[in-house]
Amino acid sequence: ALQTGQTWQGRLVSRKKDGTSFTEDVTLSPVRDEEGNIVSFVRVSRDITRELELEAQYFGAQKLASLGQLAGGIAHDFNNLLTAINGFAEILQLRLPPDDPNRQAVHHIYHAGQRAADLVNQLLAFSRKQIIQPKITSLNQVVQNITPMLQRLIGEDIILQTHLADDLWPVKIDPTQFEQVIMNLATNARDAMPHGGILLIETRNAVLDQAYADAHVGVDPGDYVMLAVSDTGTGMSEEVKARIFDPFFSTKEVGKGTGLGLATVYGVVKQNRGHIWVYSEPGQGTTFKLYVPRAEQPEAAAEEPAEFTPVQMPGGHETILLVEDNPEVRELVEHILRSQGYNLLQAEDGLNALLLARDYTGPIDLVITDVVMPNMSGPVMVSQLKQLKPGLKVLYMSGYTGNVLARHNVLEADTQFIGKPFSPVELTQKIRQVLDSNGS
Numbered sequence: 001a002l003q004t005g006q007t008w009q010g011r012l013v014s015r016k017k018d019g020t021s022f023t024e025d026v027t028l029s030p031v032r033d034e035e036g037n038i039v040s041f042v043r044v045s046r047d048i049t050r051e052l053e054l055e056a057q058y059f060g061a062q063k064l065a066s067l068g069q070l071a072g073g074i075a076h077d078f079n080n081l082l083t084a085i086n087g088f089a090e091i092l093q094l095r096l097p098p099d100d101p102n103r104q105a106v107h108h109i110y111h112a113g114q115r116a117a118d119l120v121n122q123l124l125a126f127s128r129k130q131i132i133q134p135k136i137t138s139l140n141q142v143v144q145n146i147t148p149m150l151q152r153l154i155g156e157d158i159i160l161q162t163h164l165a166d167d168l169w170p171v172k173i174d175p176t177q178f179e180q181v182i183m184n185l186a187t188n189a190r191d192a193m194p195h196g197g198i199l200l201i202e203t204r205n206a207v208l209d210q211a212y213a214d215a216h217v218g219v220d221p222g223d224y225v226m227l228a229v230s231d232t233g234t235g236m237s238e239e240v241k242a243r244i245f246d247p248f249f250s251t252k253e254v255g256k257g258t259g260l261g262l263a264t265v266y267g268v269v270k271q272n273r274g275h276i277w278v279y280s281e282p283g284q285g286t287t288f289k290l291y292v293p294r295a296e297q298p299e300a301a302a303e304e305p306a307e308f309t310p311v312q313m314p315g316g317h318e319t320i321l322l323v324e325d326n327p328e329v330r331e332l333v334e335h336i337l338r339s340q341g342y343n344l345l346q347a348e349d350g351l352n353a354l355l356l357a358r359d360y361t362g363p364i365d366l367v368i369t370d371v372v373m374p375n376m377s378g379p380v381m382v383s384q385l386k387q388l389k390p391g392l393k394v395l396y397m398s399g400y401t402g403n404v405l406a407r408h409n410v411l412e413a414d415t416q417f418i419g420k421p422f423s424p425v426e427l428t429q430k431i432r433q434v435l436d437s438n439g440s
Helices: 049-095 103-126 139-154 175-191 210-215 261-271 327-339 350-359 378-388 403-407 424-436
Strands: 008-015 021-032 038-047 135-137 158-164 171-173 197-208 222-231 275-280 286-293 319-323 343-347 366-370 393-398 417-419
Touching: 021 049, 049 103, 049 327, 049 424, 135 139, 139 158, 139 171, 139 175, 139 197, 139 222, 171 175, 171 286, 175 197, 175 222, 175 261, 175 286, 261 275, 261 286, 319 327, 319 350, 319 378, 327 343, 327 424, 343 350, 350 366, 350 378, 366 378, 366 424, 378 393, 393 424, 417 424
Parallel strands: 158 197, 319 343, 319 366, 366 393, 393 417
Antiparallel strands: 008 021, 021 038, 135 171, 197 222, 222 286, 275 286
């Protein structure tokens, strides 16, 4: 184009005097003399390195958000399936005598179902749809609580060091979730140091200014508490770093990881309104920095409910209305409740439940209902049921979690809820707890 006298526009990767590379948009235009001959060129360039970095961050965040939405939907469907699979397997385990030749096969089914449930929980963590129980706490306390377990996890050939700030600000997080985050990061670090090394966990206060926020997509300026987990392992290439938070992405051998560990870390941090950044180079180790917003002020500690310790499979003779649109789950719960002596009424949706309750002349002590159902949601149905049956107690169940349940006001403090998949023992204990409580 230049030889024919046309203007050339393009993108170049150039180097600065210090050797660092940068990307620039360049326009080269010919300059002609009075006779029309090209005598020189005018070069106009603009450094777009930061724009490209922000663009990559934005599209990366969008990709993970889309994957999270997909994972959350899949997890809900699997929770319904696993409720039936694990539930009937546990019933068989409880009923088969110890010397029955089929007991081992049932055990394998149940164990595989539990592993599948664990994977679903990791998907929910990545998709930020877990039910969390945030409270005011210190990340120092979280680290100290889990340190003994970490030492056993990483082995004797890795040195565990902690540098915890004395004046650390409080944060509002789910401590159990963040213990899992630290465990996942420590496991990742251990695998990157097959011949030993140092695992360093640090905490400190951090003030992220507007300049930092402008350079990092999705970050608001303000006060944060930083948790850093560093190792002296093999490090990562830029290609690997670009994909480490993708679910099911793993650089480990087949069978040595699910590829959900770091995806879970990402989801938990985001669900707790935080941010995560990774710094790594091949052969230079890796550092994960997690930033969690500072809690404005401590909150009063809530009273813990009295511990409920029933027998293994408690039963009763109360009347229970079961409302569940999934036939497999409905059949499982029916089987459990009838075997434990309860009088059972059942409906496949809210409209049929209201008709059944209206025609039933006796008392209904408890309704067990799914939250999200066709035609009418569980909470809407419950509000109408309580007009027909004052004093009715309620137990919600669902494979959905997080935002979906929040929209239906199921995550309020006084709401009784059991998440799918649940075991027969968990369900019967929860039912007994609700029936024996004073609330509705």
